Amino acid sequence: MAETLLEVKDLSVVYTSEEGIARAVNGITFSIDRRQTLGFVGETGAGKTTTGLSIMRLLPEKAGQVEKGQVFYRGEDLLRLPESAMRELRGSRIAMIFQDPISVLNPVMTIERQIKEVLEAHDDHSGTNMEQRVDNLLKLVGIQPDRKKDYPHQFSGGMKQRIVIAMALACDPELLIADEPTTALDVTIQAQVLDLVEELKERLGTSMMIITHDLGIVAQVCDTVAVVYAGEIVEQGTVRDIFEGRRHHPYTEGLFGAIPDIKSEARRLSPIEGAMPDPLDLPTGCKFHPRCRYCTERCKTVHPPVCRVGTHEIACHRFKEE
Ligand SMILES: Nc1ncnc2c1ncn2[C@@H]1O[C@H](COP(=O)(O)OP(=O)(O)OP(=O)(O)O)[C@@H](O)[C@H]1O
Numbered sequence: 001m002a003e004t005l006l007e008v009k010d011l012s013v014v015y016t017s018e019e020g021i022a023r024a025v026n027g028i029t030f031s032i033d034r035r036q037t038l039g040f041v042g043e044t045g046a047g048k049t050t051t052g053l054s055i056m057r058l059l060p061e062k063a064g065q066v067e068k069g070q071v072f073y074r075g076e077d078l079l080r081l082p083e084s085a086m087r088e089l090r091g092s093r094i095a096m097i098f099q100d101p102i103s104v105l106n107p108v109m110t111i112e113r114q115i116k117e118v119l120e121a122h123d124d125h126s127g128t129n130m131e132q133r134v135d136n137l138l139k140l141v142g143i144q145p146d147r148k149k150d151y152p153h154q155f156s157g158g159m160k161q162r163i164v165i166a167m168a169l170a171c172d173p174e175l176l177i178a179d180e181p182t183t184a185l186d187v188t189i190q191a192q193v194l195d196l197v198e199e200l201k202e203r204l205g206t207s208m209m210i211i212t213h214d215l216g217i218v219a220q221v222c223d224t225v226a227v228v229y230a231g232e233i234v235e236q237g238t239v240r241d242i243f244e245g246r247r248h249h250p251y252t253e254g255l256f257g258a259i260p261d262i263k264s265e266a267r268r269l270s271p272i273e274g275a276m277p278d279p280l281d282l283p284t285g286c287k288f289h290p291r292c293r294y295c296t297e298r299c300k301t302v303h304p305p306v307c308r309v310g311t312h313e314i315a316c317h318r319f320k321e322e
């Protein structure tokens with residue numbers, strides 16, 4: 001049996017501001033097994049980053065608040081851990097690559113110094129050769145170790161991205177949460193970073209949660225997929241369930257319509273009509289109903305239950321458990 005590493009249960013998160021209460025995450029449940037990669041997909045504003053930050057306990061103080069739910073890591077609820085224990089865990093067992101990763105780099109410090117700082121912050125084996133470890137990390141992400149005395153501006157965008165990945169991997173995390181690891185990069189470099197991610201998965205056995213808009217990325221590197229809409233998971237399953245299954249949530253159908261078809265010459269992009277609902281004022285019933293072409297009266301008032309067939313779950317009134 002696969003060993004569960006992370007289990008998020010019925011997580012809800014709100015942001016409070018002068019405008020009101022934004023319900024960014026609404027009862028999300030998923031898990032990641034050891035050595036598995038989960039793709040967390042959905043349009044902008046779906047609540048993907050908020051979910052990642054909640055797991056790391058890095059929500060903006062005051063504004064962001066977990067309203068309910070649990071985040072079990074190896075069976076222990078991270079949301080109940082004292083801050084000191086959480087700080088220990090962050091970086092050493094769970095690491096996150098943020099949405100704007102390059103801004104994490106300090107422009108006036110050599111990359112060697114920056115990687116060493118990460119190593120020192122979590123060092124449990126003092127005496128091991130720091131130089132060697134920096135070199136190994138740089139090699140791992142495909143950067144010549146003799147460039148370690150260079151400053152961030154001396155590297156290209158893709159290389160900076162890989163340096164950030166090296167920093168995230170410095171303490172051999174068991175789980176890596178990567179928030180849009182490639183969006184800021186051009187297509188060729190995107191492919192390089194993805195190849196790197198895949199290699200790391202193979203070589204280090206790191207479990208990952210990859211947050212992205214891009215179903216192409218998911219197809220390339222993920223084992224399982226959760227499709228997020230208005231703070232809920234509307235569909236989840238194995239990559240096979242999502243890419244080859246016959247039945248899908250209408251939102252996933254829409255997202256699939258939005259992937260350029262590699263085979264067709266037109267490379268048609270067909271974004272879903274309408275916009276993600278405002279988390280300050282979410283629709284009743286199914287949150288997707290105002291944009292759904294299959295919408296019925298029931299969809300407008302009754303929240304759809306999750307229908308599960310094998311590993312595939314869909315939250316839509318059109319489907320019933322088999
Ligand atoms: N600090 C904040 N205060 C108030 N609302 C916020 C805050 N951060 C995020 N939100 C709102 O919460 C919702 C979810 O945001 P989140 O960043 O989690 O979405 P996302 O799926 O990561 O989107 P993107 O793909 O654009 O990164 C959005 O409506 C966003 O405006």
Ligand code: NI
Binds near residue numbers: 050099
């Ligand atoms: Ni985000």
